Structures are given as C-alpha cells and as structure tokens.
Amino acid sequence: MPRTEMMKEKGLTLVDAINEALYQEMERDDRVVCLGEDVGLNGGVFRVTDGLQKRFGADRVVDTPLAESGIMGTAIGLAMGGMRPIPEIQFEGFMGPAYDQLTNHAARYRTRSRGAITVPMTVRVPVGGGIHAPELHSDSPESIYAHTPGLKVVMPCTPYDAKGLLLAAIRDPDPVVFFEPKRVYRSYREQIPEEDYTIPIGQAKVVSEGTDITVVSWGASVFECLAALDKLPEDVSAELIDLRTIYPIDQDTIIQSVQKTGRCVIVHEAPKTCGMGAELSAIIQEHCFLHLKAPVQRVAGFDTVMPYYKLELEYLPNAERIGESIVQTLSY
C-alpha cells in the first residue's frame, strides 16, 4: 500500500516493507500473483498482504482453499504457465503438507527437464518463535530447505533487506523460499528507499565491523546478537554478520571475516544438530583452519521440539547466552 503518515515519519516495519515490495512489483509486473490462505480480503493473518486485493483484484490476490499442498502445487503450475506466483504458507509449521510439492517438484523441475521447464516462484513463510503463538507456529526449518538442491532460501531481518531481497526473489528464475521472522514483523522500524531496489540473493551483510571475533546470525536472532554486543566489554571488537541468504551461502564474507578475527560464534534459533551452524562451522574449518584461535561455537535452539510459549524464551538464543559464548570464545 502507499505509505502512511506514520511510515513517513517513523519508518517502515518489516511488514510494511514486504507489503510495499509486493505492491510495487505487482504494479510493475502483471505476471505476479499472490495466493494463499486469507491473503486476500483479510490481508493475511499478519496483514502482510493488506490492501493488495483491493488494489489488484481477487484474480491476482487470491484467497485459496485451505490446503498447503494445493497452494504450492498450483503455484508451481502457475509458474510453468508463465506467471510469477507468490504463494504464502501461513506459518512455517504448515510447510509439512506442501513439502512434497516444494522439494520434489518445484526444486527439481529445472534439473529433471534439463532446463526445459522452470519454476520461478517465491514462497513466503513467516518463521521462528518469540511471539507467544500456538503449537507449530514457532519453528525454524531453514536448514531443511537449504539442504534441498534447487531451492534458494533467504531470511532477511530488517525492512531494508526484506524489500530488496523480496524484489530479487520475485525476479529470480528459480524457486526461492522467503522466510519472514515474525518476531521482527513489527518490532523494528527504519527508513528505506521508496523506489525500487534489489539486494542480490547470496550476499551476507556486515552489520558492524570488528577485529576480535566474528558473530554470524540471521533472522530475529540478529537483534539478540546486537543486544549481546552492546553489553560486551568496551575493548572487545566484535564483527556481526547477518547471513540474510541461507542458501547459497555467502562463503567469502564469512571466510574473510574469520580469517581476520580467528574466532567465530554462530547463532540461530533452529535446533543445533544439522542446523546451518554446522555447515558454517564446516566451511570455516575448510577455509580458515590455520587462522582459528578457538573452536567455532554455536548458540542455537536445542535438539528438542520447540516448547509451547511459556518456555520459548528459554529455548531461543538470547543476548545472555550469546554474550557468554562470545566471552568464552575470546578466552582461548
């Protein structure tokens, strides 16, 4: 939707930025359609698609039947038929029924048809915990999709990055899973350009430069890392990297940083085992072995089912755990 006075004055939230990107891209490209549960008249349960149906009509912002595999599968067909579909899966916990269509079909079509048939679509999915939501509304399954050849996976955490990465994702010739950290949806505002811009998929961002230790994170955890960095002793110079794109990984930015600092802490909400932290650790030991001064540490969710919300803050990495891990890593 066009910007409100509030946005002009105080900046845009993540929700505002994604909505603006969708709005602008639908204006620019007739092939773009949004589809999903409650995305039309209701504007989505998080209001991310608010006002789009009113502007672009019920043919392009479509309230579908309540069936995730159906949403993903028909979106694949729309893409094959020349459209640029943006299916929304209402919460990451509902990806299960759509998993087959996404991983066995969308991800594989270019390869199995040797380029004859492609699936340019952007799957929008609210992700992560911290909003006191019911069961299966708070998970972080990004590594599952990063482990699926043929999919790109992004998870921006700022309004600026969200707009630029979403526009890049929609214009990408391959399927992109666009995770939106719901804890950040309305918790942070910033002024971002109103005009069209893209951020290349596959580029991490150095949030703050430093020389003593590298902290790598993505999604809502980036804000926890920032809080942790604030509390570090003054003489510690920490470099914070927001991965932004989960796959393909921006290895160069990580490698350059860790070769400089020799120490690294990786922070994510997803369970530790086989989380993206494991892959990043492997990349670091492959490329930074002689530079390392300490073992790479991971501050992550546990290898448990995500607890109901009374205990979710005990599960999610917080500034204290991150800070502690940084101090420990520096002590080597």
Next chain:
Amino acid sequence: MPSRTVYSASVEYLQIMDEEGHVDAKLAKDTLSDEEILKLYQFMIDCRQLDEIAFKLQRSGRMGTYPQNKGQEAAAVGSGYAAKKGVDFLVPCYRENAALFLHGLPMHYILLHWMGDERGNQIPEGVNMTPLSIPIGTQMLHATGIAWAFKLKKEPRVTITYFGDGATSEGDFHEAMNFASTLQVPCVFFCQNNQWAISVPRDQQMNSATVAQKALAYDMPTIQVDGNDLLAVHKASKDAIERARQGGGPSFIEAVTYRLADHTTADDARRYRDTKEVDAWVGKDPMIRLRKYLERKNLWSDEKQKAAEEKAKIFVADVVKAAETIEKPLISDIFDYTFAEIPEELERQKRTMRTSSLGQDPTQAGLAAEPTAY
C-alpha cells in the same frame, strides 16, 4: 422442518464402439471420421510396437524399468487427439505415451527417460507438456495451476492431466479437483482406471462404485466411458475440452480400461491377479475392436495389418536407434541445471568432483590451489 433432498446426481456411462467393433450410429455422429479412425489405428500399431520393444529392451538389459502401456492406447489416443496440438497442454503420469507422441514428443524421449537420461524430459520448444511424472498424483496440481495461468492470461487453452485409479486416493488429487473447481480453470481430469495400482485392485483402493462420482463432490461435469473405445474416449474428451475452452471450467473423465501388462518390468502380476481376469480383458483390447470395425468397412485386411506391423517395426527400430546412439550426457549436466546460474559452492564442487574432499582450501596445507591429478 421437512427433510428434503439437497443434492442428487448420477453418472452417465458412454460406449460408442463395442468389443466386436459395432458402432452406435447415433452416438457416433460427430465423432471421428473413418479416415481419422484408420490413421489413429495405424498410429496405435506403432505405439504398441514401441511398447513391446521397450519391454524387450528392458529384458535384454538395454533399458531400466519400464511401465508398459499395452491395452490402454485408446484412452491415450482418444483424449490426446481431442486436444489441440501446439495449443493445449498435457500433464501426464506415465501410461499415456501415445497422447504425448500425438502432441509432438519425439518417441525416443520416452526411451531416454527410462534409460536413465534426463534429456528424455527436455521437452522441445513448442511441445506443450510436462515430462512423465513418477510420484503418484502430484502432477494434477501442476495441471490445475497451468490451466489457472491460461485463465488469468485469457488464453483459450486447456490442460488435460492423466492419472490412474490409485492416484484418486491421494490428497493432492482432491486438492487439485477442489482448486480447479473453485477457481473454474480450464482443466480436464482424465483418469485411466486400469483396475490395478501395482497389486491393489480398484475395489480395495476405494469403496466408491465409480471413480467418476468423485467429481460430483466438486460439482464438476463427469462421465464414465469405455476406455478401450476410441470413439467414446474421443467424444467425452472433446466435449470436456471444448467446455473448458469456452469458460465452462474443469471436467472429469473416467476411462474404464485394463492394464494388460505388469505394473512395470520390475513387477510380476501373476503374484496377485488371476490370469482368468486378464484373459477376459484381452478380448476387450481397444485395437482388436478397431480392426474389426475397419475390416467390416472394407478399410482393412490381413495384408494391410501385416504391412502396418512391418512398417511399425522399421519405424520403431529407428526410434530405438535414436535413443541408443545418443552421446552420453555431459558429467557437468549434473551441476549445470540446478539453478539458472550456478552458485559458487556448486561450481567448486563441480571443479573438485574427482577429489576426495569437496572444496577444502588446499593452500592451507601448502598445496596448489587446484587439485593435482591423482
């Protein structure tokens, strides 16, 4: 409050040509001309020959697992011929090869597919279809989405999607039917009810009296046809396709047919089905009745049959040759079609695919940056 009927419906059955090749003249009006029937019968002889040779290729170790199409040619040809080549879009499973050939798929592509070569799926430009779909029932959603795109773009085009009786047990089938119906997209759901899903018979697959009635739940026009009757299949398909083209939404067709062969070459149907049942269906073979019909019209003879079979053998030999003489795929093909643009890490894996470690930085150990030949 009186009780009342809020919905009632019935399912029609259509047969135009019976097992003896006798045609219901009234129903046969507006179907295929004798000239077309002759042409399609000859085409079916080619397809049957390819199917038999494909079986032999597998048995002699020249091809991997193959699912025979034998006995279901009328269902594929009748429906495929009703769709407009170059305009409409086919979304198959894997037992309607003849429909794909009618729409321009080079025949050796099917062999390539089963020879473990993705180039069999590399549908040529201008040929409107998706490649064979191996998992059951997932492709119907793609067909629905493609039809939806046609509707959004206001193109007068139709998709036709193929699946078996077993696929109608899948959730994706029902989601596709519901989406297609709710969105009123131009999609024809064509079920080849061949009575068997590997070893599970139709009456164990569902408790429904017909497959066709499943469409009633989605308020979709539906019909059951004799799937071994070329004319009935063609008529039902043409009606459904033209209805879709005119904006009348999706339709459902249940073609009652029979899988005369095993599920695939890896299967042995004698383990689970009675040969008496198979024998009873052999006489219902769609090609037998077409031959009888044509012979009665003096359009066919033993000599013509022999000549057509000989011609098919020569033709199919060329198809096999095309599949067997193609150069081996490039090893780089493994990597090059994952994304439009190869990511850095994948490029590194491609470069180092022959080394023990993918991508570690050997300069750290004082080695050259690129691996040496081992």
